[in-house]
Amino acid sequence: MTLHPLLRLIAGVMFAVSLLLTHYVDPNWVWFSVFICVNLVQSAFTRWCPMITILKKLGIQEG
Template sequence: MKINDALRLIAGIMLIISLLLTHFVHPNWVFFTLFIALNLLQSAFTKWCPMITILRKFGLED
């Protein structure tokens, strides 16, 4: 698996988890969804994502 594939998979899983937590646990979990969205937006403009740094340390290929 390449880094971009893993990054999209992780982002999708995190969004699903945060929405499920919002629906079933507490409405304030929506702020976790907001955090994920803001991180995706900032990475689009800065071309830097903390998760990519972590995935590279795990040895995933670009």
């Protein structure tokens, strides 16, 4: 899997997990969802995403 599809997969899974944790474990997990959303919005404006940096260091290639 290439970089950008993998990034979308990770973001979607993280968001789904955070919603499940919010519902089943503790309502304060909603802040994890907020963190994910804020990071996605900032990356749209700055064109820098921390997860892309991590994935590139792990050797994931751009498609």
